[in-house]
Amino acid sequence: MNQDSIVSTETKLGEPGPSRKVFIKTYGCQMNVYDSGRMSEALAGEGYVATEDMQEADLVLLNTCHIREKAAEKVYSALGRLRDMKNERQAEGREFMIGVTGCVAQAEGEEIIRRVPSVDVVIGPQTYHRLPEALKRARSGRSVVDTEYAVEDKFEHLPDQSRAVSARRNVTAFLTVQEGCDKFCTFCVVPYTRGSEISRPIEQIVREAEKLVSAGVRELTLLGQNVNAWHAEGENGERLGLGDLLYRLSEIPALKRLRYTTSHPRDMDDRLIEAHRDLDMLMPYLHLPVQSGSDRILKAMNRRHKAADYIALVERIRAARPDIALSGDFIVGFPGETEEDFQATLRLVETVGYAQAFSFKYSSRPGTPGADMPDHVPDEVKAERLARLQELLLSQQHAFARSCVGKTIDLLLEKPGRLPGQLIGRSPWLQSVNVDAKDVEIGDTIRVRITGTGPNSLFAEVA
Ligand code: 5AD
Ligand code: SF4
Numbered sequence: 454m455n456q457d458s459i460v461s462t463e464t465k466l467g468e469p470g471p472s473r474k475v476f477i478k479t480y481g482c483q484m485n486v487y488d489s490g491r492m493s494e495a496l497a498g499e500g501y502v503a504t505e506d507m508q509e510a511d512l513v514l515l516n517t518c519h520i521r522e523k524a525a526e527k528v529y530s531a532l533g534r535l536r537d538m539k540n541e542r543q544a545e546g547r548e549f550m551i552g553v554t555g556c557v558a559q560a561e562g563e564e565i566i567r568r569v570p571s572v573d574v575v576i577g578p579q580t581y582h583r584l585p586e587a588l589k590r591a592r593s594g595r596s597v598v599d600t601e602y603a604v605e606d607k608f609e610h611l612p613d614q615s616r617a618v619s620a621r622r623n624v625t626a627f628l629t630v631q632e633g634c635d636k637f638c639t640f641c642v643v644p645y646t647r648g649s650e651i652s653r654p655i656e657q658i659v660r661e662a663e664k665l666v667s668a669g670v671r672e673l674t675l676l677g678q679n680v681n682a683w684h685a686e687g688e689n690g691e692r693l694g695l696g697d698l699l700y701r702l703s704e705i706p707a708l709k710r711l712r713y714t715t716s717h718p719r720d721m722d723d724r725l726i727e728a729h730r731d732l733d734m735l736m737p738y739l740h741l742p743v744q745s746g747s748d749r750i751l752k753a754m755n756r757r758h759k760a761a762d763y764i765a766l767v768e769r770i771r772a773a774r775p776d777i778a779l780s781g782d783f784i785v786g787f788p789g790e791t792e793e794d795f796q797a798t799l800r801l802v803e804t805v806g807y808a809q810a811f812s813f814k815y816s817s818r819p820g821t822p823g824a825d826m827p828d829h830v831p832d833e834v835k836a837e838r839l840a841r842l843q844e845l846l847l848s849q850q851h852a853f854a855r856s857c858v859g860k861t862i863d864l865l866l867e868k869p870g871r872l873p874g875q876l877i878g879r880s881p882w883l884q885s886v887n888v889d890a891k892d893v894e895i896g897d898t899i900r901v902r903i904t905g906t907g908p909n910s911l912f913a914e915v916a
Contacts, residue, residue, distance in 0.1 A: 473548075475501040476510035480527070481518025483714065484676050485555055487627040489516045492554065492581050494612045499585045512550045512588070513538075517557035519646050521816040528557050529568065536571040550588060552576065556646040559600050566596045575600065578632070578647060582610035602648050608657060615661075619668035624867045624896045625879075626670045630658050630698065631677030636717060638744070639755045639822040640784060640815060643678050655685045655698060662702055671896050672710035672865055672879075673702065680713045681720040696724030703732050709898055710865060712883075714740045715782075718756075718763050721770070730773035736881045737774050738808070741767070742782035746801025747794035750787050753826065760801050767805055778808035778853065778882040785842055786815040786835030788826035795838050802845055808853040808882055810846040814839050854884065854906045861916045862886075864901045866893060877910075885910040 475496050479489045492514065493503050504510055513535055518524045535551045542549035552574040553565050559577035566572055573591040576584055577600035587597040608629075618626055633648045634641070662673055675698070677683060685693045699711055711734055718741060728735055741763075745751050748759045771777055783802075785795060802810075814835040817824045857880065864878040864886055874889050880903075887910055888901050901913035 472500045473502070473511040474504040474509055475512040475514065476504050476507045477514045477516055478507075478531070479516045480524060481516075481520065481555070483627055483674070484629060484632070484678065485516050485518060487629050487676055488555070488578060488581060489514075490617065490627075491611050491614065492516070492584055494614060494617050495582060495584055497617070498612055499588070511548050512552065514552040514554055515557075517553060517555035519556035519560045519642050519818075521813065522818070523816070525557050525561065528553065532565070532569045532572060536569055539571045548592075550574070550591065552584070552588070554578070554581065554584070556642070559646045560642065562600045563598050566598060570596070572596060574598075577601070579607060582607040608653060608661075613664060615664035615668035618665055618670060622895065623668075623670060624865065625672040625674065626665050627674050627676050628658065628661055628665065629653070629676045630695075630713075631680050631683040634678045635682075636679065636719075636757075637755055637822075639753065639826070640744075640787060640818065642818045642821060645820060647678055650679060650682055652683045652685055655693065655701065658698065659701060659705075662708070663705055666705050666708045669896060671708065671898070672712070673708065675699075675702075675711070675713040677713075678715065679717050679720065681716040681722075681725055694722055694724055695720075696722065696726075696728040699725070699728045699732060699735055703734055709734060711735045712738065716741050718743065718758055718766055721766055726770055726773045729770060729777065736883070737777040738780065738882045739770065739777055740780040740782075741770075743801065743805075744782060744784050745787065745790075745794070746798035747790070748797075750790055750794050750797075753789060753823075754784075754787060755822075760797065764801070764804055776881075779805060780809040780883075781805075781807055781811070783810065783812040783842060783846075784815050785812065785838040786830035788815070788823055788830065789828040790815075790830055790838075795842075798842065799845060802842070802849070806853075807846060807849050809850055812839060812842050812846060851906075853882075854911065857882070857884070857903045857911060858905060859903065861900055861902045862913075863898050864888060864913065865898050866890075866895050868895060880911065886913050887911070888913040888915065890915050 477489045479485050515528055515531055517528045539549045550573045553572055554576045558575045565575050573596055574587045575598040579602050580599045583599055587599055591597045631652050633650045634643045635650045637644050681695045683695045687693045743763050744754055746760045862880055866876045866878040868877050870877045870887050876888055876890055878886050880886050893899055900916040902916045903911050903913050905912040
């Protein structure tokens, strides 16, 4: 998951309504964006209406990310500001509640209340369906901390996503199919904050997908920290994997596009690669993090594959789907990383060629094995390596964008553009594309020719 790709997004739920307003600030990955949506829906049942203006909110939720150090510190400084707001509101005799959800909530638990007693509720990712009840309890005086791994299935208790999706007229939607991780990469907190791997049952996923499509959704992105570890048991006891799920979902009439994120190289099985070969609607874009190109570092990271395995895998995927674009995550300055190791990462990037990538300085996370390893790399060295890696990745990204110019592609129209007559959609490779088009509607797929590149998007004309 690109825990850093979306720094913050305010959840929108624009239904008119009475009483209370909730403002949700989302940090981190797409899973959090999905969760914020679901929490917003759970709160709608309690009379809460979402607002994008924190000033008018009666409840502020910070849906947090814990992947790197600074993320938690950002949350604490935001909480400091919220505490001041709460004091002002209370002086005016108005209700103002503060909630912390997501991975920082899970990791810090009671500590959040200890550091900022004004916080009313702290809820971990597995107990969102209990948020309304926790708020009721908190209203009667005491802060509530609920970071249990609940025995009941939260998805069965959360309200239907499709109502809100149809109110917002969304063309694209996220659908969480898998949560948690059992891989224990030595740098990562996810196995501790999101717990061990769980797959949602196939019928539950198909039902949610069908409802979303009936509500107008045309593109679904399946989500999971380790999405390609998703598995289920088939009717005859056979093991089903993500590939099988994609084939099943591709049968839903009116659904036009499928994506999934984030994948681990070790879980890219044959069936999933076949799905890339067979399903046109499975978009030719794959986020496949490798983290490092050095075998020594990959081993220390407990990735359990070598650089050559990854390159061979990419070759197999490209053979199945030649137009596939790759995206990745990289960490520089993992403990013990030498200049030579780093050079191996640069070489891997050169060999693979990425259309898009996220790269980070290693951030030591207490409780993970990496934190206790010797030879931590000085920050200046990490910064310098990151700059070199990003220069290379950015040049590949620009080269990829330029290579799209002149191509005719299908564009799924998602929203109006800034100028009259302009619409914005996504290319198969997830790039944002601006086009001037008449007599078309949001949700239509049109043929367009890419005419140029902008800083973060492409321009196109109707073909
Ligand atoms: N330090 C730096 N980056 C990290 N990531 C995960 N944990 C850390 C860490 N401790 C990065 C990985 C992962 C992405 C979501 O965040 O690259 O794929
Ligand atoms: Fe973290 Fe590794 Fe699991 Fe990804 S696969 S969530 S990096 S432990």
